Amino acid sequence: MTRALITIGDPSGIGPEVALKAIHKLINENTDFVPILIGDETVIKKAKQEFNIRENLSRWGEKAQKDSISFVDAGIIKTDNFQVCKDNKISGKASFEYLRIAWDMLRNNSGDCLVTGPISKTAWALAKIPYKGHTDALSDLSGEETCMLMCAESLRVLLITTHIPMKKIWEYITVNYLFSSTKLTAEFMKKFTGITNVRIGFCGLNPHAGESGNIGTEEIDIIKPAIEKLHNHNFCVSGPYPADSIFKSSLSHNLFDLIVSLYHDQALIILKTMFFEKLINITVNPSGWIRTSPGHGTAFDIAWKNKADPSSMAEAIKTAVEMARK
Structure with a gap:
């Protein structure tokens, strides 16, 4: 046993x-x-x-x-x-x-x-x-x-940053770190879920995922290049999507196997509100x-x-x- x-x-x-x-x-x-x-x-x-x-x-x-x-x-x-x-x-x-x-x-x-x-x-x-x-x-x-992977029912959410002050998230929200942590998590999931082609959706950082650069440019400057790099390594990835709707869309239409969230409360507010009794944390590792x-x-x-x-x-x-x- x-x-x-x-x-x-x-x-x-x-x-x-x-x-x-x-x-x-x-x-x-x-x-x-x-x-x-x-x-x-x-x-x-x-x-x-x-x-x-x-x-x-x-x-x-x-x-x-x-x-x-x-x-x-x-x-x-x-x-x-x-x-x-x-x-x-x-x-x-x-x-x-x-x-x-x-x-x-x-x-x-x-x-x-x-x-x-x-x-x-x-x-x-x-x-x-x-x-x-x-x-x-x-x-x-x-x-x-x-890496920290939060799971509840069909939602699996990678937290790019965890227990750090908001003003320090810029040390982690880089093209290379988004790429490496997402790649590690997707490969970990393949081993334990049996999903061979993990469908990944990225949250945007700014409201409305930046509105084409009109409400911040991090989506254009950082997130999209990381997504492109993941594409080039044959990962099934899309986004960035507005963080206020991606979770609902994924639950309703089974869009993603993995959602990438850029900071702790971006994901945990929705997860703890909807799934407090079922929510678990998995430590991703190589x-x-x-x-x-x-x-x-x-x-x-x-x-x-x-x-x-x-x-x-x-x-x-x-x-x-x-x-x-x-």
Whole structure:
């Protein structure tokens, strides 16, 4: 069976709850996988009790009963009286350690895919973790270029820029970067979706995709040359299209297998509004290792109150397991 390495994310947030609830849900649905939780034993056991998870827990490597949940103890948080519902240094340190352990296990073939619970970028900063999120941390850990691919139902959206200030997006919106990141993502999709000729549609940057240069020239100067370069490498690509209509058009008429979005909120506003419970994040990479995550954050306002919906986490786990079988 497929071994899914699942980090609990920031222990102060909803990560432990959605991880355990999602695993419980998938076990009840007879999903063919072996869940391996990576977190702190104290946090995992507290979450099991708080959220009435009936499956037994066992340390990874010990003989486990059927439908039990194995876990790896990171050894950071040693008491169940840890701070919750708030950014803090210890939770930041712990959540990064969970990722590091899980990555080492994936790299050493102790798991087939990786699913990460939501973390707080503020907590990572408090703990002096030098990354803005999982995607760039995994780029450093793997030594490879990574891209963020957001997926919900039939929409797959590449984010050219992710967790950076708007004023810095110009460092990434270049012909060469648009070309290389789109090419990498399309090739990654071919491997895991079976789509041999990925249909790609580009968002414009400016309102109305620039209106032929009357509302900005980035479409003419940057986006169209990148599209032409992709054409020259035999990719099926078109655009740029107005960002306020491309998503609706694609959903209604099945126009694209991949939409290229130029900045974070250009895509995430529509995706989180329409598909919050189904949205997942996939890390694109050249080697084909598998990492997914739910498309939501730590939700400190409802953390540890038994209110979190595990649907997105369950979708992330199912997707990772399916990808690992390709």
